[in-house]
Amino acid sequence: MKYSALLISNLFRKKIRTVLTIGSFAVALFLFGLLAVVHGAFNQGVEVAGADRLVVINKVSIIQPLPISYKERLLRIPGVKAVTHANWFGGVYQDERNFFAQMAVDDETFRPMFPEFMIPNDQWQAYMSDREGAIVGADLAKRFKWKLGDRIPIKGTIFQGTWEFNIRAIYQGERVQDDTTQFWFHYKYLEERENPYWKGLIGWYTVKVANPDDSVRVARQIDETFSNSPWETKTDTEKAFAASFAKQAGNIGFLITSIGAVVFFTLLLVTGNTMAIAVRERVRDLAVLKAVGFSDLFVLVLVLAESLLIALIGGALGLGFAKLLTLNGDPTHGMLPFFYLSPQAVVTGFAVALGVGVVAGLLPAITAMKLNVVDALRRV
Amino acid sequence: MVRVDGGGSGSSLVQVRGLDKKYQRGSEEIHVLQGLNLDVDAGDFVAFMGPSGSGKTTLLNLMGGLDLPTAGTIRVAGDEITHLSARKLTEWRARHVGFVFQMYNLIPVLTAFQNVELPLLLTKLSKAERRRHVEVALEVVGLKDRMDHFPRQLSGGQEQRVGIARAIVADPTFLLCDEPTGDLDRKSADEIMDLIDRLVREHGKTVLLVTHDPVAADRAHVVLHLDKGVLVEGQTEGDRAGARS
Numbered sequence: 001m002k003y004s005a006l007l008i009s010n011l012f013r014k015k016i017r018t019v020l021t022i023g024s025f026a027v028a029l030f031l032f033g034l035l036a037v038v039h040g041a042f043n044q045g046v047e048v049a050g051a052d053r054l055v056v057i058n059k060v061s062i063i064q065p066l067p068i069s070y071k072e073r074l075l076r077i078p079g080v081k082a083v084t085h086a087n088w089f090g091g092v093y094q095d096e097r098n099f100f101a102q103m104a105v106d107d108e109t110f111r112p113m114f115p116e117f118m119i120p121n122d123q124w125q126a127y128m129s130d131r132e133g134a135i136v137g138a139d140l141a142k143r144f145k146w147k148l149g150d151r152i153p154i155k156g157t158i159f160q161g162t163w164e165f166n167i168r169a170i171y172q173g174e175r176v177q178d179d180t181t182q183f184w185f186h187y188k189y190l191e192e193r194e195n196p197y198w199k200g201l202i203g204w205y206t207v208k209v210a211n212p213d214d215s216v217r218v219a220r221q222i223d224e225t226f227s228n229s230p231w232e233t234k235t236d237t238e239k240a241f242a243a244s245f246a247k248q249a250g251n252i253g254f255l256i257t258s259i260g261a262v263v264f265f266t267l268l269l270v271t272g273n274t275m276a277i278a279v280r281e282r283v284r285d286l287a288v289l290k291a292v293g294f295s296d297l298f299v300l301v302l303v304l305a306e307s308l309l310i311a312l313i314g315g316a317l318g319l320g321f322a323k324l325l326t327l328n329g330d331p332t333h334g335m336l337p338f339f340y341l342s343p344q345a346v347v348t349g350f351a352v353a354l355g356v357g358v359v360a361g362l363l364p365a366i367t368a369m370k371l372n373v374v375d376a377l378r379r380v
Numbered sequence: 381m382v383r384v385d386g387g388g389s390g391s392s393l394v395q396v397r398g399l400d401k402k403y404q405r406g407s408e409e410i411h412v413l414q415g416l417n418l419d420v421d422a423g424d425f426v427a428f429m430g431p432s433g434s435g436k437t438t439l440l441n442l443m444g445g446l447d448l449p450t451a452g453t454i455r456v457a458g459d460e461i462t463h464l465s466a467r468k469l470t471e472w473r474a475r476h477v478g479f480v481f482q483m484y485n486l487i488p489v490l491t492a493f494q495n496v497e498l499p500l501l502l503t504k505l506s507k508a509e510r511r512r513h514v515e516v517a518l519e520v521v522g523l524k525d526r527m528d529h530f531p532r533q534l535s536g537g538q539e540q541r542v543g544i545a546r547a548i549v550a551d552p553t554f555l556l557c558d559e560p561t562g563d564l565d566r567k568s569a570d571e572i573m574d575l576i577d578r579l580v581r582e583h584g585k586t587v588l589l590v591t592h593d594p595v596a597a598d599r600a601h602v603v604l605h606l607d608k609g610v611l612v613e614g615q616t617e618g619d620r621a622g623a624r625s
Binding site for chain 2: 002003006009010012013093160184191284285287288291292293294296373374377
């Protein structure tokens with residue numbers, strides 16, 4: 001890069017201004033990174049949802065139960081391949097701030113329904129042979145420094161009393177975005193210990209369909225099957241279910257887009273102004289370059305490249321800091337278990353930064369390109 | 381041999397014929413150069429003098445391909461430059477013209493070495509070759525030991541010498557010097573003129589110099605006067621020596 005000295009040295013012409021401009025990019029991209037992380041955390045369920053899975057909940061609300069007897073009836077519906085069920089436990093481990101999802105699951109059907117959660121066979125066997133056994137996600141185990149064999153007391157809120165569990169298995173996610181912060185235990189343990197009201201009731205069903213293209217029809221047929229019963233159902237694809245769950249916290253996507261747009265527009269004004277000032281201050285230098293034989297196009301590219309370099313450095317710093325922040329995991333004590341800056345978000349961040357760099361540098365670059373050498377040299 | 385009557389042979393390095401330049405300032409038309417003819421041979425050292433606004437710098441800009449005439453032609457080393465496109469003219473400047481400015485016009489964020497290297501970035505020379513050329517140019521102007529200094533670390537005279545090194549580093553066809561001593565004290569101005577003189581005598585450079593300074597102009601082979609856009613036949617070194625004796 002024989003022009004690198006020319007390009008880089010200009011950044012040192014006004015060091016404070018360069019640092020501040022790079023700083024504005026860094027702050028904006030840091031914010032972008034964080035927003036992307038939050039957006040990802042809220043939409044993680046949507047991203048990892050199985051295309052061939054449906055979620056069946058009580059039509060009134062997800063907190064209303066469904067009878068376990070529906071399992072056999074669900075299996076009889078054409079197109080349904082497998083059915084499992086789960087209950088939300090909602091207990092507290094040591095402190096209410098230590099939030100994580102706890103679910104009572106059906107042993108026989110749960111594991112094949114969610115193959116993306118990988119459990120070593122020997123650990124699975126250990127879990128199956130212990131009625132108080134529990135399976136925890138790797139991130140959850142890491143968070144509380146749990147290991148196999150640890151006995152974990154959890155205070156019930158929906159289901160009264162203190163419940164003791166033995167950690168028998170630790171699962172990993174197949175993909176980086178798979179949620180490994182959950183806590184599962186035997187539904188039979190819950191059923192045994194809880195008061196008679198809960199006997200034969202579960203929280204929701206997950207249904208695997210034989211053909212994902214058939215999902216809409218199967219969902220409709222499930223709801224029709226249980227219509228006009230005391231426990232009417234509402235069935236959605238797992239993706240739609242996760243999306244509606246995420247929307248309960250508000251339209252995060254819109255919020256993030258709005259904040260991001262305002263931030264980047266402000267950044268555009270700041271950088272555009274900076275580049276315009278930088279070009280105005282260098283009229284003589286640019287005229288000299290042209291006099292010496294550098295083309296108009298070269299001058300245009302030089303100014304644009306400076307703008308892009310600032311965007312690139314600032315973007316790298318901002319996204320780098322955002323990534324660093326996520327390396328320590330979820331800082332919200334379990335509210336955002338999937339606290340991860342994805343490579344796609346990094347690429348998008350860089351693309352946006354470079355886009356702002358180009359747009360901000362374009363007008364000053366065109367001004368520099370059109371600079372008349374004679375006028376510019378006379379002006380100074 | 382320098383001629384201003386348009387009667388020069390076709391072999392002149394610079395051949396200017398019927399050069400006109402008009403500017404429009406508001407509703408007023410300013411006729412800066414009027415039907416100017418000039419022939420300059422390779423190795424000539426020509427000084428242009430004249431009052432402010434007489435068109436000296438305009439003439440230099442036209443011969444350097446920085447501006448286009450209203451009418452007339454300029455031929456340099458066989459190239460007719462007045463009809464070249466902006467892109468071709470830029471390429472032509474890079475190959476044929478070395479500019480020396482009154483205000484030195486060094487790029488402040490580049491070292492002396494990097495400033496001198498600028499014209500060579502437009503060539504296909506390797507990094508090592510560029511370095512050799514720059515070192516030679518800086519040696520010619522006596523600043524090889526200052527190559528890593530920034531312009532702010534140099535005196536005005538030294539800055540101008542770096543400017544001259546930048547002008548000669550790509551071995552251009554001719555040097556155009558616009559008041560190169562105009563911003564210097566007498567001593568520094570004399571040193572710069574010594575240097576330009578040496579470039580002509582020892583290195584065979586062709587130099588066209590615009591100046592208000594009669595002492596500087598006295599170094600030239602021929603001094604031409606511009607008045608109201610018209611070139612007046614000048615004095616040669618011999619004429620001036622005769623006048624002094």
